[in-house]
Amino acid sequence: MTDIAALAADLVAESESADGLVADLDADGWATPTPAPGWTIAHQVAHLAWTDRQALLAATDEEAFADTVKQAAANPTGFVDEAAEQWSRRAPAELLAQWRQGRTELAQALAAVPSGQKLPWFGPPMAPASMATARIMETWAHGQDIADTLGVRREPTARLRHVAHIGVRATGFAFQVNGLPKPTEPIRFELTGPGGESWTWNDEDAANRITTPALDFCYLVTQRRHVDDLHIEATGPVAEQFVKVAQAFAGLPGAGRKPGEFL
Structure with a gap:
């Protein structure tokens, strides 16, 4: 049986690792271009914060999440990038606070999903463990973009x-x-x-x-x-x-x- 509590804890830890890369950056640092074309560090964090928010909705408010799916269906190739662009315009302190709150609430929500229940997503429904694993993967990957931008070598972990x-x-x-x-x-x-x-x-x-x-x-x-x-x-x-x-x-x-x- 998958230990969803352990996965949620690893999601928190991976997010904190990425957070440590950006927490002390000034405004110019947040505006630094990353290896992803057109994306600054602010875009990277905005994407993580926005996606964590969507996963939280999927776990706690299926009706609200269904509205997001409809919006995505109307703009399948640009919806995610547009969301990252919009969220990246927020002040760094505000964006950082929203990311921290959202990922914390997401980890708690995933750990509380009843056994056997699947969550809606943009593709097929996902088990909470699969959702947590996917968020760890994406957080690690975008954290790597930030680390590469800043010239930081991260120590690999069991995550x-x-x-x-x-x-x-x-x-x-x-x-x-x-x-x-x-x-x-x-x-x-x-x-x-x-x-x-x-x-x-x-x-x-x-x-x-x-x-x-x-x-x-x-x-x-x-x-x-x-x-x-x-x-x-x-x-x-x-x-x-x-x-x-x-x-x-x-x-x-x-x-x-x-x-x-x-x-």
Whole structure:
């Protein structure tokens, strides 16, 4: 059984890690462009705060969330970016306070969802554990954008396992969103965690295999590093194709990072 309380605690911890990067920035710091085209640090935080808010609505007010889904359906390619733009215009102190309040309330709300209940979302309904894991993944990824902007190296934590888990679970989606058929052969994923622990997924006898440090795998599936800059061993044609299309996040494939951009 998934420990939703532990996941909620990890979401809080991951958010606090990203918060520590921006808490002391001045107005110019918040306006610094990040590797995401057109997005400043304020946009990155605004996106996290807005998405946490939508997840909170999904967990506590389905009617209000349904209105948001209708708005998204009317502008599927620009809705998220427009929300980030609008929220980024708020004063940094106000935006930071809203992010802190929203993510705290979200963690509490997810931990309180009755067992077996799923939450509405922009795609298929999600279990609270899946929602918490997705928020950890996105918070880590956008936190990485901020860290890269500021030239900060973050110490990897065991929370990377949540990011990696989504990257593995999204294998079929990653192929399909890139116009490729969903693979019929499994990939064995063998990752080494920050403390030297082994994290594995799928049959150990699978012909296709990915072997890599967990941090590099998370960089790959969130497209925060170019595959040429990572230590990833791919064995088998499906695994070799996977490293070209890996994507843990929803939506269309991103441009990713250029080789050597962040070494």
